[in-house]
Amino acid sequence: MANTNPNMPKKAPWWNPAKYFAVRKNIPIEQRSYTKIYGILAILLFSFTVWAVLDEVMTRRPWKDIQADFKEFKSTRLNLEIKKEKAKIDPTVRKELKKRLSDLEKQMQSESYKKTLDDIDDLEKKLYVAKRDYTFTKSTDDETYSILDKKKTEHADTTSTGHELRKLDAEMAQEKAIVDNLLHQDTVLKSRILPIQKAYKEAQRVNDSVYANVIALQRKLEAVDKMPIAVKQTMLVNYEKTNFNNLKMRIDRCETCHLSYADPLFKNDTLVSTDKGEIKAWLKANKYNDEEHYTIKKLGANKDTTVAVVSALFRLHPNVDLFIKGHKIGEPPGAGVLGCTSCHGGQGPSIVSSEFAHGFQEHWAEPLLTGHYVEASCQNCHSGKMDFEGAKWITMGKKLFTDFGCYGCHSMPGYEDVPGQAPSLVSVTKKVTPEWIYQWIKNPRGWGKTSRMPNFMLSDDEAKAVTAFIVDQSKNSGYTALAHYGGGGDAARGKETFFDAGCVACHAIDDYKGDPNVRVKEGNLFGSNLNKEGSKVTKEWLFDWLKNPKNYLKHSRMPSLRLTDEEAADLTAYIMGHTGVNDDAKSSLTGDITDTKLIKQGESLVRSYGCFGCHEINGMEKEAKVSVALNTFGKKTPGELFFGNVDGKTLEGFRDHFKKIGLPLGEIEESAIHENEDWYTWTVGKMRNSRIYATERIPQKMPNFQMSDQETFALTVFLRSQTGAFVPAGYGDPAKEPVQQALDRGRMFVHWNNCVGCHKIESAGGYVAKYINEKFAGNENLAYFAPPFLGPEGDRVQEQWLHQFLSGPFKIRPLVKLRMPTYGFSDAEIGTATNYFLGMHRRPFVMTSYDYPVNQTLASNGKLLFDKLKCLSCHTMGGAGANPAKSPDLENTKKRLRPEWITQWLAHPDAMMPGTPMTGFWWSSGHLAPADPEILGGDPMMQIKAVAEYVHSIGKDVIPSPTPYAIINGSDKYILPNGDYEAALARAEMPNASMLLPKPAPLKKQSELLTTKKSKGISMR
Amino acid sequence: MKTLSIFGIIFLCFLTSACGKKQQEEEAVYSSSYKVIPVKDGATIRGKVKTDPSGNFLSVIETQKDQDVCGKSHPNPGKPNSDGALPNCIVGIEHITEGKDFAKHEYALDQRGCDFQPHVQIARIGSPIVVSNSDKALHNYHITRNGETLINEAQPEGAPAREVELKQKGLHVVTCDVHPWMRGYIWMADHPYYTLTDASGAFALSDVPPGKYKLTLWRDSWSAEEVKNAKGVIDSYKWGKDIVKEQEITVEAGKDVVVDFTLP
Known part of the structure; x- marks a missing residue:
């Protein structure tokens, strides 16, 4: 009946849903057909199912293709290796x-x-x-x-x-x-x-x-063929915290794509060359045939150097022993096992796409740390280290943070007890003039290119006020010179002394220039640059300072070099001959600076800028830090950073600049709130110009450190590390362990006192060797002239000896011209140093006796060998022996070296001190051999022990007494102003602890010879 | 037309990739940067090394101990002939990337009569050097390079010969700490274009491919000085600095080049 409407089309047009439903509405419900609707929905459902399956299996599993490619490439490489191995036969x-x-x-x-x-x-x-x-x-x-x-x-x-x-x-x-x-x-x-x-x-x-090698490779090849295409993952048990503070597991699936990271087959990863042909040949020889295997970059000013870098999918991780094996990466779940994201960041479990996996996602808090920024992660676990092996930028950044005195204004964990970086100002007018202070404050880098004092950008009036205040606060200083300069001195001789006594290890002058681009307090940038010193200080002050630094500054890091009056006069003449002016002096100090109002203004400026963060200032000993803490700065989001009026283009400029100089800033996800506003650009901007984000309403106080690109970059790497990351138990340096604490304190100590200027200690140091090697170039054995490597010190020497030596050092190596200075260390400081050296060998600080009765049979055989091996060709013993002496006097060995060390040392000197001039008498082509076929039955171990026994038997029973801190007016027992030296002397003259100990039995078994003997001892404190 | 050309290109790509693959498989193993090639049209660089014979040269180096084994003195190996000709100088080409193959040679260093024999030698990197002690005395071979100790092992009398492998290029100095007058030199080379001057001070480098090269001359401690102690007895010797001279030369195919060096 309803069908009778003549206007109604017979069929509803299904391709036009609007019309279709309009027409359909007029059809009585009983007559409506659902076939088409169901049909269409069924088709849709089917196609979505197909799409979902395809997406899941193909699109969202890019790693399958990567694994397939990798398998193919690995087979090619293995075939190449097989060919090489076959060719070797x-x-x-x-x-x-x-x-x-x-x-x-x-x-x-x-x-x-x-x-x-x-x-x-x-x-x-x-x-x-x-x-x-x-x-x-x-x-x-x-x-x-x-x-x-x-x-x-x-x-x-x-x-x-x-x-x-x-x-x-x-x-x-x-x-x-x-x-x-x-x-x-x-x-x-x-x-x-x-x-x-x-x-x-x-x-x-x-x-x-x-064909063993070939067969092994062929087995690997078979294994590659059989390798299933599957997700690979590392599980880090109890590794991170949930929002409810519960521990949970972290899963890293990075190795699903980065299959080659621990495979030594992929070790050729980069080639730098100016020769394009060489690059081509190299790529070909290593079968990098596909463009996806490598990228080509151009370097150098003229872009004439080509670098071929192999893709991270086909390359071995750099320094596998340290970074992969050393961090237990890829090992079964357990304590201390790390994954890739532990250092690199990124979204470990994700494998759906490169962007997701690398964490370049708006809501992923830890995106991949690209380029050198991966070094920031070292700091999470190793917060006590100063030198990070294989991580140059975090090392430099951390040292710069320390040496620029950043912690003077910004609080930072680990720096709570570190004193201010800059010299005390309480007696400053005894050393320099008000005019010099004024010029210095106005423009520190105009005085010296390597000055670390930042520029506060003060106006002339402000600088005058600050000068007035500083002069005023030092007027009550109690300093008077103890050593008096009597005039004279030979500048040419002074120049020699400057080198020979070791001033060159800490100070730059004449030829020994420092690099103004990296102002780390290390090597000759440690102390101030002396090129204009003659125009800065007075002769009288300098002479007293050289003779006796602690008289002017009680806590100075400048040590006494035990200079004679003549040497000090020569040095004074030499240094005072270096004069100059502030290169950027635009105004000079005029008018009265004793006006109380001016002094008050200066005081309020000093308080506001926080000068006391670095300098000791009379009356400002208990001020709080003036700026924000930086301990979680590394995880600030762009929204938390104030960009002022700086536009995106300027920020982009920073990014471009650093890319151009080969130090690209970290990569970020693309959807930052405003263009180019991100953590990296903000921090770089701030380092380059500390007040760049100031606006009319929001002034900024941070002074400008005028950092170079390298310094800027290094500091951003360090700041990026300040994330307050949670380090689970069983990971990282066990910070609560006493040994670790001793190491952390010691590392700061040796950096703070520039021990590393002369000595290589752990993985770095010994910077003065560069100059010594130049001076003694052509000598076949430069190792004689440089200060010794101190890595083994804690294993090598006896505790008492080390203690006495640090109280007042004496000469050990005859050809080392540099003097080990007398620092006048306090009791606590000597403790820090001793614990550090011992801590490196996990030895406790225990006073131990190394006296034991001499085994006469061994000693007499030892004497035979001692003569036969001509030990006195290089060494001396009392007065006898080599002339000129090359190696240490053996009379001091008994009280200096540990017997365990001597046997190990004699057995293989080069392993204990790489590059030592000491001959390996018993070491031949990788194993022990007798130095004489007959003595003691030709048993090399017994021969070694016999020589050690003989050397022990001829030794003196006393440690040389400590040298005085300084010789002033003929008195060789100069007392330090704080009395530390007397205390040090008293400690050194402690009764011989051996009297309190049971004597250890002499060694019997040969097998004991080369193993470490456990000595009983009593605690020193 | 367009489709045809695309097909053509694809076809070409197939062809080239197929050829490429074949070539790669045939390629030889790639190891050192120096490549041995057959040298056609090679030239010989020859010349003489001279100095002023009237200079202040010690004629003998006196020994200070173990004289029953070492003898009282040794002739100074650094002293020129009466006509000024200098034997034992090293002449070689720096940075040559391809050329003739190494002549087969076994390298040895003997400690005989308290002297290193030979006094100067050129050895191929990676080849072992057999070190022996023919003396009835203890010696140690202390091998340094640029002032850095590489190997320092003692070899008592009667000890068996040992093999030593040096892996770096350039000059290595061998000394004995027991007998300070003993000095030997080993030049480690990564290509065969190095030679020693003979007894008449002459040298010849054969089969040099045409090209521009830098010729280097090295001459050892030519001005040894005696160091006497308070009693006026010789205590040790102070060795002068090595002399290194460089000269740019151009070698044309088949044409011999004559380069003479005169040292101050």
Whole structure:
């Protein structure tokens, strides 16, 4: 009925849903058809299902293709290696082996050999049947025998059974003969083929051992073929915290794509060359054929250097031993096992795309740390280190943070007890003039290119006020010179002394320039640059300062070099000869600076800028830090940083600039709030110009450090590390352990006092060697002239000796001209140094006796060897021996070196002190060998022990007494103003602890010789 | 037309990639930067090294101990002949990337009569050097390079010969700490274009491929000085600095080049 409407089309147009439903509305419900709707929905559902499956299996699993590519590439590389290994085998050997095998194979293929095999086969079938028959007959025979036996005992009739048994016996004998005959035939036949088989087996064995490497590689190749395409992951148990503070597991799946990270097969990862042909040949030789294997970059000012960098998917991680094995990466779950994201950041579990996996996602808090920023992660666990091996930028950044005195204004964990970086100002007017102070404050880098004092950008009036205040606060200083300059001195001699006494290790002057681009307090940038010193200080002050630094500054880091009056006068003449002016002096100090109002203004400026953060200032000893803490600065988001009026273009400029100089800033996700506003650009901007984000309403106080690009970059790496990251138990340096604390304090100590200026200690240091090597160039053995490597010090010397030496050092190595200075360390400081050296070898600070009764037999054999090996060609003993002496006096050995060390040292000197001039008398091509075939039966270990025993027996029983801090007016017991020196002397003269100890028994077993002996001891405190 | 050309390009790509693959598989193993090639049209660089014979040269180096083994003195190996010709100088080409193959040679260093024999030698990097002690005395071979100790091992009398491997290029000085007058030199080379001047001070480098090169001359401690102690007895020797001279030369195919050096 309803269908009667004539206007209604017969069919609703299904391709136009609006019309379709409009028309459909008029159709009575009972007559409406749902076929098409269901049909369309079914098609949609089906296609979505197909799409979902495809997306899941193909699109969202890019790693499958990567793994397939990797498998292919690895096979290519293995084939290349196999080829190389094969090429290493001598062709004649290869030929001979091949011939031998093929000859034998030929024999084994021959008709006669095959026929013999067939014959044996037939024979063995026959033998089987014969043996079976024989066994059956024997069983029946046994059965019959037992029946017969039974019948006999039962007294029954045995005739038929007996007959049967005899018959069976005869049958058995017959069958046995057949078996024996067949066996004999078998032996004969086998004897024809067995030697061939044996020879073939042997030839194969020889072949396998010659081709062992090739076979191993072929096995790897098979393993690659069999490697399933699957997700690979590392589980880090109890590694991170949930928002509810519960520990949870972290899963890293990075190795699903980065399969090559620990595979030594992929070690050739970069090639730098100016020769394009070389790059091409290298790529070809290593089978980097596809463009996805590598990228080519151009470097250098003229872009003439080409670098081929292999993709991170086909390359070995740099320094595998340290970074991968050293951090237990890829090991089964357990304490201390790290994953990739522990250092690199990124979203570990994600494998759906490169962006997701690397954490370049708006809501992922720890995106991948790209480029050198990965070094920031070292600081999470190793917060006590100063030198990070293999991580140059975090090392430089951390040292700069310390040396620029950043912690003076910004609080930072680990720096709570570190004193201010800059010199005290309480007596400053005794040293410099108000005019100099004014110029210095106005423009520190105008005075010296390597000055670390920042520029506060003060106006002339402000600078005058600050000068007035500083002059005023020092007027009550109690400083008077103790050593008086009597004039004279030879500047040319002074120049020699400057080098020989060791001033050169800390101060830059003349030829010993420092690098103004990296102002780390290290090497000759440690102390101030002396190129204009003559225009800065007075002669009288300088002389007293050289003789006796602690008189002017109680806590100065400048040590006494025990200069004689003549040497100090020479140095004064030399240094005062270096004069100059502030290069950027635009105004000078005029007018009265004693006005109280001016002084008050200066005081309020000093308070506001926080000068006391770095300098000691009279009356400002207890001020708080003036700026914000930086301990979580590294995880600030752009929204938390104030960009002022700086536009995106300027920020982009920073990014471009650093990219151009080869130190690209970290990568970020693309959707930052405003263009180019991110953590990296903000921090770089701030480092380059500390007040760049100031606006009219929001002034900024931070002074400008005028940092170079390198300094800026290094500091951003360090600041990036300040994330306050949670370090779970069992990971990182166990900070609470006393040894670790001792190491952390010691590392700061040796940096703070520039011990590393002269000595290499852990992985770095010994910067003065550069100058010494120049001076003594051409000498075949430069190791004689440089201060020693102190890595083994805690293992090498006796505790008491080290303690006394640090109280007042004396000469040990005759050819080292540089003097070990007298620092006048306090008791606590000596403790820090001693604990540090001992801590490196996990030894506690315990006063230990190393006295033991001399074994006369050993010592007399030792003397024979001592003479025979001509030890006195280099060493001296008392007055006797080498002239000029090259090596330490052996008389002091008894109280200086640990017996355990001496035996290890004699056995293999180069392993203990790489590059030492000491000869390895018992070391020959990687193992111990006798130095004499007869003495002590030619046993090298006993010979070593004998020499050690002899050296011990001839030693003096006293440690040389500490040298005085300084010789003033002929008094050789100069007392330090704070009395520390007397205390040090008292400590050094402590009664010999050995009297309190049971004497250890002399060594008996040879095996004990080269193992560390445990000494009993008493605690010093 | 367009489709045709695309097909053509694809076809070409196939061809080139196939060829490329074949070439790679045939390629030899790549190890050192120096490549041995057959040298056609090679030239010889020859010349003489001279100095002023009237200079202040010690004629002998006196020994100070173990004279029963070492003898009283040794001739100074650094002293020029009467006509000024200098034997034992090293002449070589720096940075040559391809050329002739090394001649097969076994390298040895003997401690004989308290002297290193030979006094100067050129050895190939990676080849072992057999060190032996023929003396009835203890010696140690203390090998340094640029002032840095590389190997320092003692070899008592009668000890078996040992093999030493040096892996860096350039000059290595061998000394004995027991007998301070003993000095030997080993020049480690990564290519065969190094030679020693003979007894008449002459040298020749054969089969040099045409090209521009820098010729280097090295001459050892030519001005040894005696160091006397308070009693006026010789205590030790102070060795002068090594002399290194460089000269740019151009080698044309088949044309021999004559380069003479005169040292101050």
